[in-house]
Amino acid sequence: MNPQILLVGTGAVGGYYGARLSQAGARVSALCRSDYDLVKKNGIAIRSVSGDYHFTPEKVVRAVDECRSEPDYIIVATKVLPEINIPDTIRKKVFPKTSIVLLQNGIDIEEPVASAFPENELISAIAFISVSRPEYGLIEHRDYGSIRLGRYPSGSSEKIELLAGLFRKGGVPCEIDSDIVTARWRKLMWNAPFNPISVLAGGADTREMAESAPALMLARKVMEEIRTLAEKSGHPLPPSIIDGVIESALSMTPSKTSMLQDYELKRPMEVEAILGNAVRIARRYDVHVPHLDSLYGLLSLVDKKNRKV
Amino acid sequence: MNPQILLVGTGAVGGYYGARLSQAGARVSALCRSDYDLVKKNGIAIRSVSGDYHFTPEKVVRAVDECRSEPDYIIVATKVLPEINIPDTIRKKVFPKTSIVLLQNGIDIEEPVASAFPENELISAIAFISVSRPEYGLIEHRDYGSIRLGRYPSGSSEKIELLAGLFRKGGVPCEIDSDIVTARWRKLMWNAPFNPISVLAGGADTREMAESAPALMLARKVMEEIRTLAEKSGHPLPPSIIDGVIESALSMTPSKTSMLQDYELKRPMEVEAILGNAVRIARRYDVHVPHLDSLYGLLSLVDKKNRKV
Numbered sequence: 037m038n039p040q041i042l043l044v045g046t047g048a049v050g051g052y053y054g055a056r057l058s059q060a061g062a063r064v065s066a067l068c069r070s071d072y073d074l075v076k077k078n079g080i081a082i083r084s085v086s087g088d089y090h091f092t093p094e095k096v097v098r099a100v101d102e103c104r105s106e107p108d109y110i111i112v113a114t115k116v117l118p119e120i121n122i123p124d125t126i127r128k129k130v131f132p133k134t135s136i137v138l139l140q141n142g143i144d145i146e147e148p149v150a151s152a153f154p155e156n157e158l159i160s161a162i163a164f165i166s167v168s169r170p171e172y173g174l175i176e177h178r179d180y181g182s183i184r185l186g187r188y189p190s191g192s193s194e195k196i197e198l199l200a201g202l203f204r205k206g207g208v209p210c211e212i213d214s215d216i217v218t219a220r221w222r223k224l225m226w227n228a229p230f231n232p233i234s235v236l237a238g239g240a241d242t243r244e245m246a247e248s249a250p251a252l253m254l255a256r257k258v259m260e261e262i263r264t265l266a267e268k269s270g271h272p273l274p275p276s277i278i279d280g281v282i283e284s285a286l287s288m289t290p291s292k293t294s295m296l297q298d299y300e301l302k303r304p305m306e307v308e309a310i311l312g313n314a315v316r317i318a319r320r321y322d323v324h325v326p327h328l329d330s331l332y333g334l335l336s337l338v339d340k341k342n343r344k345v
Numbered sequence: 346m347n348p349q350i351l352l353v354g355t356g357a358v359g360g361y362y363g364a365r366l367s368q369a370g371a372r373v374s375a376l377c378r379s380d381y382d383l384v385k386k387n388g389i390a391i392r393s394v395s396g397d398y399h400f401t402p403e404k405v406v407r408a409v410d411e412c413r414s415e416p417d418y419i420i421v422a423t424k425v426l427p428e429i430n431i432p433d434t435i436r437k438k439v440f441p442k443t444s445i446v447l448l449q450n451g452i453d454i455e456e457p458v459a460s461a462f463p464e465n466e467l468i469s470a471i472a473f474i475s476v477s478r479p480e481y482g483l484i485e486h487r488d489y490g491s492i493r494l495g496r497y498p499s500g501s502s503e504k505i506e507l508l509a510g511l512f513r514k515g516g517v518p519c520e521i522d523s524d525i526v527t528a529r530w531r532k533l534m535w536n537a538p539f540n541p542i543s544v545l546a547g548g549a550d551t552r553e554m555a556e557s558a559p560a561l562m563l564a565r566k567v568m569e570e571i572r573t574l575a576e577k578s579g580h581p582l583p584p585s586i587i588d589g590v591i592e593s594a595l596s597m598t599p600s601k602t603s604m605l606q607d608y609e610l611k612r613p614m615e616v617e618a619i620l621g622n623a624v625r626i627a628r629r630y631d632v633h634v635p636h637l638d639s640l641y642g643l644l645s646l647v648d649k650k651n652r653k654v
Contacts, residue, residue: 254642333563
């Protein structure tokens with residue numbers, strides 16, 4: 037039988053991957069907030085480099101308890117922001133059989149959900165995709181699109197294999213990673229320097245950052261700090277990863293980071309998920325992270341000002 | 346006899362203090378660049394909290410050798426930017442009797458001039474003033490206005506006393522400081538954190554910075570690094586200075602830093618004079634200054650982008 041999926045959040049990432057799972061035959065309901073009316077009426081149009089698709093969720097709801105079914109998976113694809121309480125949002129639809137999937141950015145984002153639902157399987161998932169939602173109900177998929185997932189804090193399961201199979205059936209390159217936390221640290225090697233720098237530099241794209249010696253030097257220092265934190269918390273990354281990330285930055289086509297997109301649209305930025313959590317991990321292990329501290333201090337102020345505008 | 350002064354740069358600071366010296370009876374000629382036509386025709390209008398004044402330079406020139414007299418003082422009041430070569434600009438009017446006054450921002454800005462003219466007296470001067478040039482030929486003086494000066498690298502002289510006397514006669518509170526380099530470090534305690542943060546935070550005024558805990562924490566870290574550099578280079582400052590600067594930031598009426606004003610007007614910022622030189626001093630003494638490095642890396646990129654716009 038096709039699994040019941042409750043998708044929480046139909047922004048760029050949620051809308052895109054929800055559509056792929058629906059294409060693969062899963063029964064996907066969607067929790068919407070600001071885009072509720074539009075998605076309820078029209079569904080979600082996906083304009084993708086790999087072909088357009090129209091995603092009509094089985095049910096569109098404003099609160100999870102409007103769904104009648106017991107979901108096999110709840111996929112949380114909201115941004116990670118202090119004002120979004122994920123356990124409270126999903127609690128009424130977390131049944132013993134429900135696996136919770138966090139398809140979100142950042143580091144150490146699993147803990148609040150893991151401790152709220154200790155009996156449920158928690159799946160951590162990372163998207164590698166260039167996608168945006170220019171308007172409600174419309175998703176533009178420009179490049180990439182793979183996903184990497186695994187059981188939190190480690191391992192895999194049959195249900196994870198089932199989900200990975202569904203993603204693949206929907207055309208999503210998907211890898212199961214039994215050490216998903218290390219994978220998050222690896223992604224943070226890119227996100228922690230380049231997302232903040234792109235905003236703090238007054239709106240620099242990946243090319244402008246890669247061509248600026250001072251920006252790259254700072255990025256390198258931030259990556260060294262992240263690598264130290266990863267190692268301290270039991271997820272060592274090889275030293276060569278830093279050059280690898282820099283090289284990929286240099287060879288990329290110019291694009292705007294997700295944080296820069298949020299900033300320009302006056303949306304809240306994932307400052308805490310990407311920088312705040314890293315800084316808190318540093319405090320926990322008593323590691324000195326002055327470059328991360330600097331970016332965090334500046335970006336907190338920018339985010340606060342940006343939300344007020 | 347009233348001294349001959351050649352004023353290089355008639356921006357906000359140069360225009361204001363040149364006017365005061367002229368009021369005091371000095372014979373002030375002015376070197377102008379972009380504002381040459383306007384100043385030549387109309388002079389400079391000073392709108393000041395302590396009364397308006399019209400400053401008509403004795404001569405307005407485009408290059409120093411258009412002046413016929415041998416100046417007793419050359420007062421350099423340009424911004425400190427890599428593209429402005431001060432020794433080349435003034436060379437033809439530096440006579441044995443000429444004292445060179447650097448009325449400019451930043452740290453370690455004296456060296457290039459000191460080594461170009463080793464036989465001349467070099468006077469280093471710091472302005473504490475809230476002043477702007479909303480348009481060519483118009484200076485708005487809003488608050489403060491004192492000046493502190495001394496011989497570089499230390500000491501005083503009769504000519505310095507004469508100049509201080511002229512400033513005072515023109516209504517400028519003026520103190521001679523026989524340890525002017527320490528005074529520059531003291532001013533840098535304010536400039537090094539708050540000028541860059543105001544720009545990098547997306548345009549924060551002094552109040553917004555003072556009310557942001559992350560911004561203040563970062564400012565404090567930067568000040569600790571500056572204090573270490575000052576001490577290493579032989580100009581120790583008391584630890585209490587940090588709380589003092591923070592308190593003054595908290596009690597100030599909200600205003601825009603000079604760097605933020607430059608940024609908003611798409612003018613070059615004094616990144617090198619304020620941050621670059623501090624970072625280079627850190628390298629010289631092998632001091633680790635990660636917070637200064639972070640601000641410097643980001644601000645270099647912002648300045649480069651801002652100049653291109």
